[in-house]
Amino acid sequence: MMTSARQSLHIGPFDGGSLEAQIIAMLHELAHVVGAIPHDGLSPSGLNQSQANTELILQHCKNAAKASAKLVNPAGQAIGSVRAAAR
Numbered sequence: 518m519m520t521s522a523r524q525s526l527h528i529g530p531f532d533g534g535s536l537e538a539q540i541i542a543m544l545h546e547l548a549h550v551v552g553a554i555p556h557d558g559l560s561p562s563g564l565n566q567s568q569a570n571t572e573l574i575l576q577h578c579k580n581a582a583k584a585s586a587k588l589v590n591p592a593g594q595a596i597g598s599v600r601a602a603a604r
């Protein structure tokens with residue numbers, strides 16, 4: 518089934534498909550593995566915990582994510598463009 522509705526995904530200030538968003542998502546998951554943030558849980562309140570965890574990661578890692586993304590992609594091109602240019 519196809520729908521015409523499109524939703525934009527954002528992680529904090531970053532577009533969902535951006536390298537910065539991918540870095541923040543990876544750091545969120547890594548923080549679970551090392552026990553730096555609590556489990557997200559499965560209940561509706563768990564969603565709030567997931568968002569709180571992401572906010573914590575953003576608070577500590579937002580600038581590092583921006584800097585890392587800039588190292589990989591100095592011109593700020595869309596990820597698909599970077600992959601095409603690397604070929």
Ligand SMILES: [Zn+2]
Pocket residue numbers: 545546549556557567570
């Ligand atoms: Zn999580």
